[in-house]
Amino acid sequence: MNSTVSASEQWYIRRGEVIRGPFTEAKIAHYLLHGRIKKNDELSLDQQQWQFSSEFPQLLPLMFQDAADDAFQRQQLMARKQWEAQRELSAKEPRYQPLLTDACDDAVETVRLDEHEVVGALASGLGKKKPLNRLLVGLVIFSLLGAMAMMIYLNSPEPEVAGIDCTVSAAPKVNWSNCQMAAARLSNADLSGALMQNMNLSRADLRGSLLMGANLSFTNLSAALLNDADVRQAKLVGVNLSGADLEGAIFDGADLSYADLGGANLAGTRFNGAKLDKAIWRDGRICAEGSVGVCQ
Structure with a gap:
């Protein structure tokens, strides 16, 4: 496998016979950063060809490579x-x-x-x-x-996540963490303050939805529709927004650190005060540490 990575690719992790994934590049970097991927663990883009994690030093933020x-x-x-x-x-x-x-x-x-x-x-x-x-x-x-x-x-052991219910309807502060909702129809839904970490919402329709203060960290929103969505003050660390349509969406004050925006439509999208540390911009650039409102 070629060890050159692409911003929008999805990764799998194999330890022994156990395979986990898919994960965004940002999430793989997060796990490497925190030592949760060992040197003998293997990574793959297609679950066919595997290479040891040590063969992908470029997945770590640059400050840790040298x-x-x-x-x-x-x-x-x-x-x-x-x-x-x-x-x-x-x-x-x-x-x-x-x-x-x-x-x-x-x-x-x-x-x-x-x-x-x-x-x-x-x-x-x-x-x-x-x-x-x-x-x-x-x-x-x-x-x-x-x-x-x-x-x-x-x-140390991490606390159990209480109250997750993937069957309940969209509502403010709903807990959908880890739920699989690819292609869900949620246009104009009110999900203010919702817990939506590590979800699969690829190709979901969230046009005009209210996501103010929601936590969508490490959620897969690739190719999703978020036209005119209100995502102010939301937490989107490591979120996958590659290929998403974000036209007219408002991300004021949101945290998009390590997010993947590769190929996203950003026409009229607002990022006033948004954190963009190490985010992957629509053209593949990596935003500099301390980028706020604009990818530097």
């Missing part, structure tokens, strides 16, 4: 992972569907091994009484402790 192998830079990498995770996860919301949580065990073991190196560096640095050495050792220890805390947090 980390060196020495102990100090490994700790820097873990600290940056912690920072990235804290940006995306709200302390008030449960996380959904742990994928491959035992990968965190390996990460914690790696941190423990590196702890011996840090202790040695501490003894050496403080013995020489050099301010620069002490500062360096302090930074390493701070990074180590933060990384260990984050690994323990990510490895």
